[in-house]
Amino acid sequence: MRIWEAHKALSLALGDTVNFLDANGLDATIISPPNSMPDGVWLLHSLRNSQIYRAMLKVYNEIIMSVAPLDRQIAGSVIEKIMPNTILTETQTIALNNSAQTMALDSKIIYLTKVYCRNENNDVYPIPIKNGIEVNALLNTRNVQNPDAFAYLFNVELGYDVSILHIYDFKNEIDGMTAYISFIKYPRNPAIAIDNSNPDYNWNSELDIEEILIPKVLSYAKLYALQEHQDMELLPALQMELISPNQQGG
Amino acid sequence: MPITTINGLTDIAQIRPLSKFWTYYRIASEAQVLTNTVNNEKVQETNVRYHINAAISHIADLLSLAMEPWYGVNIKATIEASAHDFGLDYVDLTSGGNTALDMARFLHHIERVNIASGTRKGNMTKWDLSMLTQQKSDWNVQHAQTAAWTHFGNDLLLLFGNDIESTVNTGAASYSYDVTSSDIVIAAYRQPLLDDMLVPSTSITYLRTKDSSAPTITEFVDLPDKYCKLLIDMVQASILQQINVDVPKAVEQNINQATAQLTQMIEAKRQFEVNSKQGFDRGITRLTPPGAV
Numbered sequence: 151m152r153i154w155e156a157h158k159a160l161s162l163a164l165g166d167t168v169n170f171l172d173a174n175g176l177d178a179t180i181i182s183p184p185n186s187m188p189d190g191v192w193l194l195h196s197l198r199n200s201q202i203y204r205a206m207l208k209v210y211n212e213i214i215m216s217v218a219p220l221d222r223q224i225a226g227s228v229i230e231k232i233m234p235n236t237i238l239t240e241t242q243t244i245a246l247n248n249s250a251q252t253m254a255l256d257s258k259i260i261y262l263t264k265v266y267c268r269n270e271n272n273d274v275y276p277i278p279i280k281n282g283i284e285v286n287a288l289l290n291t292r293n294v295q296n297p298d299a300f301a302y303l304f305n306v307e308l309g310y311d312v313s314i315l316h317i318y319d320f321k322n323e324i325d326g327m328t329a330y331i332s333f334i335k336y337p338r339n340p341a342i343a344i345d346n347s348n349p350d351y352n353w354n355s356e357l358d359i360e361e362i363l364i365p366k367v368l369s370y371a372k373l374y375a376l377q378e379h380q381d382m383e384l385l386p387a388l389q390m391e392l393i394s395p396n397q398q399g400g
Numbered sequence: 401m402p403i404t405t406i407n408g409l410t411d412i413a414q415i416r417p418l419s420k421f422w423t424y425y426r427i428a429s430e431a432q433v434l435t436n437t438v439n440n441e442k443v444q445e446t447n448v449r450y451h452i453n454a455a456i457s458h459i460a461d462l463l464s465l466a467m468e469p470w471y472g473v474n475i476k477a478t479i480e481a482s483a484h485d486f487g488l489d490y491v492d493l494t495s496g497g498n499t500a501l502d503m504a505r506f507l508h509h510i511e512r513v514n515i516a517s518g519t520r521k522g523n524m525t526k527w528d529l530s531m532l533t534q535q536k537s538d539w540n541v542q543h544a545q546t547a548a549w550t551h552f553g554n555d556l557l558l559l560f561g562n563d564i565e566s567t568v569n570t571g572a573a574s575y576s577y578d579v580t581s582s583d584i585v586i587a588a589y590r591q592p593l594l595d596d597m598l599v600p601s602t603s604i605t606y607l608r609t610k611d612s613s614a615p616t617i618t619e620f621v622d623l624p625d626k627y628c629k630l631l632i633d634m635v636q637a638s639i640l641q642q643i644n645v646d647v648p649k650a651v652e653q654n655i656n657q658a659t660a661q662l663t664q665m666i667e668a669k670r671q672f673e674v675n676s677k678q679g680f681d682r683g684i685t686r687l688t689p690p691g692a693v
Binding site: 223 | 439440441442444445446447450599600601
């Protein structure tokens with residue numbers, strides 16, 4: 151679903167009106183996307199952007215929280231199952247320095263699903279992903295059993311769209327290989343898609359979330375809009391809709 | 401150099417491992433497949449290699465206690481040129497610092513000792529250490545022609561009766577025998593060879609050789625193939641222990657059965673030794689009579 155479609159759907163769901171007419175009085179959205187997003191009677195488009203973005207984060211939040219107690223491996227595979235089209239894979243060449251490498255990934259990562267390396271013969275070396283506590287344990291000097299190479303996602307300063315991945319390899323086994331890092335990143339905020347001349351991201355771009363999750367995004371966006379307007383009449387029905395099991399996972 | 405050869409070899413590393421098919425890599429691979437831990441998320445390759453080493457040591461220990469032939473070696477040595485602190489002749493099993501032949505750390509136990517060169521050949525009798533020191537006396541006439549041994553620490557202690565010329569026994573006008581430069585041949589059980597635990601790029605034991613290419617001899621585990629199922633079961637149990645998962649009953653049973661069999665063999669062997677000793681006490685003997693060299 152495109153961004154302007156989501157706006158239209160949200161406006162209509164709220165009983166708001168949106169002016170999409172072109173100069174000839176035709177519905178511009180049928181022919182082409184609007185050049186600018188019209189405001190509704192109730193809600194400015196910037197408010198709708200905020201509601202849609204918050205709804206997207208809420209959906210991600212629900213997914214992440216539901217897999218949080220799971221083993222990382224199982225959690226990764228659940229996420230890849232739910233959002234197969236959202237998984238990104240970045241490749242980097244391993245160049246170890248003192249058995250370790252710090253990689254900057256050009257995305258703000260929500261969840262790292264898998265890391266593996268390949269050598270020139272395409273032999274695959276899976277790299278387990280560990281958390282900070284586990285990394286401490288693996289680096290324990292009292293243990294002579296060096297682990298296989300492992301990866302550790304490190305947080306970065308807020309506000310940077312970069313994630314830092316540490317890779318440790320005390321066996322010097324994967325040096326020079328290509329690392330494949332798969333993850334889901336934070337969705338793009340529709341509020342950034344202001345300039346319709348930007349070919350990369352504009353009103354006509356797809357909403358940056360797995361398509362199957364969009365119904366749930368719109369439901370949450372509607373909830374936030376109604377909460378903001380304190381429209382108590384519609385709220386209970388909508389809350390039922392969000393809680394209903396049929397709506398789980400979109 | 402008191403120890404000259406082991407199985408005719410001059411380096412422990414030249415001993416060939418016992419398996420015909422199972423390499424360290426294949427054992428690790430099989431155990432990881434069976435425990436569903438091939439993806440190294442929780443169980444690392446190094447851990448499995450340590451489990452294999454520990455299990456091989458354990459099985460080899462049982463086999464050698466049962467005096468199965470697999471780990472038997474014959475060590476050729478000569479008597480040291482100086483006397484031992486006890487005043488006995490001896491063979492230094494650390495081989496004077498030659499690590500290639502350092503048997504002191506490689507031995508499981510010594511079974512028999514022979515003198516096997518020159519004009520005098522024969523079995524040496526195993527005595528207790530206190531017996532050896534007691535009989536090391538200038539007034540010892542009864543055992544004047546006895547040759548006896550015991551394994552104590554890093555040394556193989558040897559007693560030669562007063563009628564046998566050796567490093568210790570010198571100065572008499574005449575001796576019936578001279579073993580000063582004789583070869584001592586030791587029938588012993590060795591420890592198994594183990595994975596060197598080096599990373600696969602430098603290891604000579606753990607090479608991740610794919611089955612399409614022929615593994616080199618050092619990659620094979622030092623355990624007869626027929627005991628490799630037991631080895632895999634034990635490694636499986638160790639892996640599951642490592643990740644706090646219950647060991648399946650079938651695996652536990654297999655391990656218990658196989659080790660019980662080995663324990664029975666050990667008991668049978670012990671019983672045989674006891675019977676021989678009892679027969680000896682009654683004068684029925686298969687053993688060499690005292691005095692024979």
